[in-house]
Amino acid sequence: MIIHYTKDINLNHNTITLTGDEAQHCAKVLRKRMGExxxxxxxxxxxxxxxxxxxxxxxxxxxxxxxxxxxKRLYDLTISICPTKKQSRIEWFLEKAVEIGVSRIILTQTQRTEKSRLKEVRLHKIVVAAMKQSKNLYLPQVITNQNWNDLIQCNDYGDKYIAHCEDPKTHLAKICGPAQDCIVAIGPEGDFTTQEIKLALELGWKEINLGSSRLRTETAGVVVASVLAQINM
Structure with missing residues (x-):
C-alpha cells in the first residue's frame, strides 16, 4: 500500500487535494487515473x-x-539531539527514529554543537517519507534551533533523562517503564560539557547510559527509540 500525505483535507465535502511532489508522484510515477x-x-x-x-x-x-x-502509541517519546557536522548523519537518524517510533525530535544547540544551520524543508520531507514508509500515521514534530539552557527548564515532555559519557550507572531500559512519557537528551559530538550536565541534574533530569559502547550522536538517538519501542511492545 502506497500512502500519500496532505493537510489539504476537506471533511465537510469528503475530499482531499494532493499538490507538489505528492501530486507528481501520483500522476507521473504511479500513473494513476480518474476513478482509481x-x-x-x-x-x-x-x-x-x-x-x-x-x-x-x-x-x-x-x-x-x-x-x-x-x-496512538502508548507512550510519548521526545528525543533531544544535537545536529551533527554532516547533515546526512542527522538525516539518517531522523529517518530511522520515525520508522521505529518517536513523537517529537528537538534539534538542540549546546556549547559543543558544531552545526546550527539546517535545511529544514529537506528534514520535513525525510520525516514525511519515513512516516509513510513505516505506516506510523502520526507525523512527528521536528523543532529546530532549540537552546539547551531553555530546554532543560521545560517540563512539558514527561520524565527527563540525559545520556552522556561521564559514566552514568543506570541504563535507560532499567529506569523507564511501559506507557511512560519521557524526553531523552543526546549530546553533540564531544558530549555535553560537565557544566551542562550539572545544570540539567540540578533541574531534575536523571542521568542514564545506553550501554557499554561509546556511540555516535545519531546512533545513540536510534538506540533510544529502539529501547523505548522494545519496552512498550
Missing part, C-alpha cells in the same frame, strides 16, 4: 481511502469513501 483508488493520511492518525475525481501533473483531487483512525 489512493490512500491518504493527514499525519494525525487518519488513513483515508479515496477515489480520484480529478488529476493532472500538478494536482490530484479525490473523494473520501472510507476512513480508519490509527490508535
Amino acid at each position: 483508488d489512493i490512500y491518504v493520511t493527514d499525519g494525525e492518525g487518519a488513513l483515508h481511502s479515496c477515489k480520484i475525481i480529478e488529476i493532472s501533473k500538478t494536482e490530484c483531487k479525490a473523494e473520501i469513501f472510507n476512513t480508519l483512525q490509527q490508535s
Whole structure:
C-alpha cells in the first residue's frame, strides 16, 4: 500500500487535494487515473481511502469513501539531539527514529554543537517519507534551533533523562517503564560539557547510559527509540 500525505483535507465535502511532489508522484510515477483508488493520511492518525475525481501533473483531487483512525502509541517519546557536522548523519537518524517510533525530535544547540544551520524543508520531507514508509500515521514534530539552557527548564515532555559519557550507572531500559512519557537528551559530538550536565541534574533530569559502547550522536538517538519501542511492545 502506497500512502500519500496532505493537510489539504476537506471533511465537510469528503475530499482531499494532493499538490507538489505528492501530486507528481501520483500522476507521473504511479500513473494513476480518474476513478482509481489512493490512500491518504493527514499525519494525525487518519488513513483515508479515496477515489480520484480529478488529476493532472500538478494536482490530484479525490473523494473520501472510507476512513480508519490509527490508535496512538502508548507512550510519548521526545528525543533531544544535537545536529551533527554532516547533515546526512542527522538525516539518517531522523529517518530511522520515525520508522521505529518517536513523537517529537528537538534539534538542540549546546556549547559543543558544531552545526546550527539546517535545511529544514529537506528534514520535513525525510520525516514525511519515513512516516509513510513505516505506516506510523502520526507525523512527528521536528523543532529546530532549540537552546539547551531553555530546554532543560521545560517540563512539558514527561520524565527527563540525559545520556552522556561521564559514566552514568543506570541504563535507560532499567529506569523507564511501559506507557511512560519521557524526553531523552543526546549530546553533540564531544558530549555535553560537565557544566551542562550539572545544570540539567540540578533541574531534575536523571542521568542514564545506553550501554557499554561509546556511540555516535545519531546512533545513540536510534538506540533510544529502539529501547523505548522494545519496552512498550
